[in-house]
Amino acid sequence: MTYHLEFSALLPYWQDLAWGLWFTIVLTVVSTIAGIAVGTLGASARTFGPKWLGAIVRVYVELIRNTPFIVQLFFIFFGLPALGIRLSETTAAFIAMVVNLGAYSTEIIRAGIDAIPKGHIEAGVSLAMTRLEVLRHIVLRQAFAKIYPALSSQIVIVMLGSAVVSQISAPDLTYAANFIQSRNFRAFEVYFVVALIYLLLSILLRYVLRLIGDRFVRVG
Amino acid sequence: MSDFSFWIILKNLVWATQWTIYLSLIAFVGGGIVGLILLFLRTSQIRWLEIPTKLYIEFFQGTPLLMQLFLFFFGVALFGLEVSPWMAAGLALTLWTSAFLTEIWRGCVEAIPKGQWEASGSLAMSYIEQMRYVILPQAMRIAIAPTVGFSVQVIKGTALASIIGFVELTKAGTMLNNATFRPFLVYALVALIYFGLCFPLSWYAKRLEGKLNVAR
Numbered sequence: 001m002t003y004h005l006e007f008s009a010l011l012p013y014w015q016d017l018a019w020g021l022w023f024t025i026v027l028t029v030v031s032t033i034a035g036i037a038v039g040t041l042g043a044s045a046r047t048f049g050p051k052w053l054g055a056i057v058r059v060y061v062e063l064i065r066n067t068p069f070i071v072q073l074f075f076i077f078f079g080l081p082a083l084g085i086r087l088s089e090t091t092a093a094f095i096a097m098v099v100n101l102g103a104y105s106t107e108i109i110r111a112g113i114d115a116i117p118k119g120h121i122e123a124g125v126s127l128a129m130t131r132l133e134v135l136r137h138i139v140l141r142q143a144f145a146k147i148y149p150a151l152s153s154q155i156v157i158v159m160l161g162s163a164v165v166s167q168i169s170a171p172d173l174t175y176a177a178n179f180i181q182s183r184n185f186r187a188f189e190v191y192f193v194v195a196l197i198y199l200l201l202s203i204l205l206r207y208v209l210r211l212i213g214d215r216f217v218r219v220g
Numbered sequence: 221m222s223d224f225s226f227w228i229i230l231k232n233l234v235w236a237t238q239w240t241i242y243l244s245l246i247a248f249v250g251g252g253i254v255g256l257i258l259l260f261l262r263t264s265q266i267r268w269l270e271i272p273t274k275l276y277i278e279f280f281q282g283t284p285l286l287m288q289l290f291l292f293f294f295g296v297a298l299f300g301l302e303v304s305p306w307m308a309a310g311l312a313l314t315l316w317t318s319a320f321l322t323e324i325w326r327g328c329v330e331a332i333p334k335g336q337w338e339a340s341g342s343l344a345m346s347y348i349e350q351m352r353y354v355i356l357p358q359a360m361r362i363a364i365a366p367t368v369g370f371s372v373q374v375i376k377g378t379a380l381a382s383i384i385g386f387v388e389l390t391k392a393g394t395m396l397n398n399a400t401f402r403p404f405l406v407y408a409l410v411a412l413i414y415f416g417l418c419f420p421l422s423w424y425a426k427r428l429e430g431k432l433n434v435a436r
Contacts, residue, residue, distance in 0.1 A: 003299045066372065066418035067411045068379035071390060075407040078397065082404035156282075163284035167383060174286060181294065188295035195279075195287040202282040 007189050013180045020176030021197060027172060028159040028205070031097035035158070036151070038098060039105025043143075044135060046106065047113050057106060064103030070164045072096050077168045093162075093170035101158045108150050112143030148217045152209040156202050163198070173197065226405070229396050233409055236392030240417070243378045243388060246310050248371055251317025258322040263329055264347060273322070280319030286380050288312045293384040309381035317374050324366045328359040365432060369425035372418045379414070389413060 010017075042061065046054045064072065076099075077092040087095065116139055124134040144151075166175035177194040181187045258276070261269045280288065293308035332355050340354040382391035393410035397403045 062419060062422070063411070063415060066422055067414045068376040068390065070379050070382070071393070071407060071411050071414060074390075074393070074403070075411060078403035079407045080404070082402070160282075160284040163286040164380065166286075174284065177287075177290070188291070188298050191287055191290045191295050195283040195291060198284055198287060199279065199282040 003188075005189060006186060007193065009184045009186045010180065010189060010193055013176075013183070016176045016180060017173070017194070017197070020171060020173035021201070023171050023175075024159070024162055024173040024201070027093060027097060027162055027165070027170075028155075031094060031101055031158065031162075032155050034098040035101025036105050036109075038102030039107075039109050040140065042102060042106030043109035043113055044140075046110055048131070048135065061103045061106050064100055065107065069096070069100055069161050070167065072100060073164060073168060089165075089168045089170045092168060093165035093172075096165070097158065097162060100161070101154070104154050104158070105151060108147050108154060109140075109143055111150075112147035113139055115146055116142050145217050148213050152206065152213065155209060156205055159205055160198065160202060225400055225402070229400060229402070229406060230409060232396055233389065233392055233406075233413060236387060236389050237413055237417070239386070239388040240375065240378050240390075240414075243309060243313065243381060243386070244371070244375045247313035247317045247378065248374050250310070250314035251321055251374070254314060254318035255321030255325065258318060259325045259329065260348070260351065262322055262326055263351075277319045277322055280316050281323065285312070285316050285377055286383065288316055289380055289384050305381065305384050305386040308384055309378070309386045313374070313377055313381070316377065317370075320370055320373070321367065324370060325359065325363055328363040328366075329355055331362060332358050362432065365425050365428035368421055368428060372421050372425070375417055375421075376414070 042057045046057045049057075073092065073096040076096050077087060077089065080087065120138050120142070121134055124138045129137070162172060163174040165172050166178060169175065173194060177190050181190045184190075258273050262273045262277075264270060289308060289312045292312045293303055293305065296308070297303050329351075336354055336358065337350060340350040345353070378388060379390040381388060382394065385391070387395075389410055393406050397406045400406065
């Protein structure tokens, strides 16, 4: 049996792909911002907060880092309704992404904070800066400059991982691919093209993150 | 009644865990072999060997693992080749793993001082000999920690094989959930089993890293 490639079979579905791509981009951007916010809070709590809070953050980080994203997603989407928390597939996808990236960025940012010499913090305190000012201007600023590359690649990994949200019917790019494939039975063409779109997206994302890094994240 | 089904769920999940472990081992060992070959090509300084390797790595690192699984499972079948979930999952995960391991190991090879290359080169060693006797033995020491760390990603990666119908831990969880309608319990147990597999490895990787930093 021979199979003839027919990429033009995708053309009628370009709008589905565009909407899926848009969803994936929004999902990535929103969960990146929220996830880094969670990570900043988590890392600050672990380093400067009370012991019990640090312990809770640690359990959160280890639980998320040592379980597959798809299981976290299923737990949130299928498991939580048993506790009366019913989420739409889109909300569940966003929450799962933020929870996931939050844990990884907590660990990454914490490593950055650990790398800051204690003398810098003491110097800040001796200049009568408040704890919050020290945290913001001295600790986090330097920590981010140090760990920015690691954080960037984690963001790309999370973006690629977001393909899994299609499994709870969140309408992302992979969901669009599955939908088109079920209509025109052109599985290879669809998945190949969508894989290339993801590839371009990750190259673009890396580029944008580098631009942002050059512009905003510098050791002052 | 509820106690009864708890044990049945747990028993089935533990049973399915073996397939997660087998698939992880296949992907890790297979990925390691392919990765080692690619490492030689990638660091060979021969352009026509390096560029395809680079593209290969870029493709497998820059696209979702799920897409790769779909391509192997649904895509290749269209060309008349019979592909079982086993084969598709094993192959996709092996290639995916190899791309990451190559990049990790390349970093380790590049961390070896240039003088080592020059010294072994001046002893008339060929590229393969240089790698085999001089560079790799030293690079291996720094490669262990990140390699163990990556094995955690491989185990977590196998969870995606459930989507193409490979019955491992995650798929067993989905099936048990459909049968018992106890998603909270089932997915919590699934998560805990993964945690039990991955956490020791993460912990060990971290310890190795710490040891290495002291040695330096």
